[in-house]
Amino acid sequence: MGSRTKKTVELFYDVVSPYTWFAFEVLTRYKTKWNMDLKLKPFFLGGIMKGSDNRPPAMVPNKARYLDKDVRRCAQYFQVPLNLPKNPAELMFIKGTLTTQRFLTAVDMMNPEKTELVSREFWMRAWNRDEDITEKESLRQVGLKAGLNEAEVEKCLQKIADPAVKDRLKKYTDEALGHGAFGSPTIIAHVNNQQEMIFGSDRFPILATILGEKWEGPLAELSKCKL
Ligand SMILES: N[C@@H](CCC(=O)N[C@@H](CS)C(=O)NCC(=O)O)C(=O)O
Numbered sequence: 001m002g003s004r005t006k007k008t009v010e011l012f013y014d015v016v017s018p019y020t021w022f023a024f025e026v027l028t029r030y031k032t033k034w035n036m037d038l039k040l041k042p043f044f045l046g047g048i049m050k051g052s053d054n055r056p057p058a059m060v061p062n063k064a065r066y067l068d069k070d071v072r073r074c075a076q077y078f079q080v081p082l083n084l085p086k087n088p089a090e091l092m093f094i095k096g097t098l099t100t101q102r103f104l105t106a107v108d109m110m111n112p113e114k115t116e117l118v119s120r121e122f123w124m125r126a127w128n129r130d131e132d133i134t135e136k137e138s139l140r141q142v143g144l145k146a147g148l149n150e151a152e153v154e155k156c157l158q159k160i161a162d163p164a165v166k167d168r169l170k171k172y173t174d175e176a177l178g179h180g181a182f183g184s185p186t187i188i189a190h191v192n193n194q195q196e197m198i199f200g201s202d203r204f205p206i207l208a209t210i211l212g213e214k215w216e217g218p219l220a221e222l223s224k225c226k227l
Pocket residue numbers: 016017018019020054055056057182183184185199200201202
């Protein structure tokens with residue numbers, strides 16, 4: 001049965017991006033319903049911006065004002081508990097998420113069953129509770145909250161500086177650039193030996209069509225237990 005064959009969908013993402021939180025929640029909600037083999041692939045948005053010669057939309061003042069309103073509307077629509085932090089620019093442009101994404105990569109390499117929970121907890125900290133996601137203690141808290149034990153968290157923290165972890169983050173970033181990525185979220189749908197690249201959390205009706213599935217809206221009820 002064509003539509004029942006598992007279809008690979010890759011989500012390339014950086015937790016610096018609030019829009020990507022919406023895509024992440026929708027894809028995890030629809031994973032079973034759309035029979036997806038969902039691959040969560042942490043990349044580094046800073047590297048994507050550089051590699052595609054793009055710049056963050058919030059650097060255009062009128063866009064920044066619009067985005068402020070737009071993400072609130074989207075949060076309500078997608079039923080994702082986003083609260084804008086007092087100073088979103090601090091995480092985006094001052095602190096950055098290189099260490100954060102390396103920690104997430106280390107988790108994904110060593111405890112892949114925790115990738116989803118760790119990712120969600122990063123978004124909850126940064127984009128719900130206005131908490132840091134870049135300092136060692138913050139990473140530790142995220143790991144523990146996701147259910148890693150002390151030793152596992154310690155190992156992931158140590159691995160942040162490991163070339164294998166740095167290389168894997170770079171590999172996923174380059175892979176996304178190879179697909180034509182210029183921002184986050186970047187979604188790749190593999191259908192009939194074709195790869196379709198989709199940018200944004202606002203293209204789910206299109207993704208559904210590509211997958212031969214039905215878009216039934218944000219389906220927040222499916223995720224209440226997680227958030
Ligand atoms: N319309 C998209 C916007 C997504 C978006 O603006 N993502 C930012 C990161 S938060 C980005 O990478 N933008 C690159 C660009 O707009 O060129 C959506 O609704 O998801």
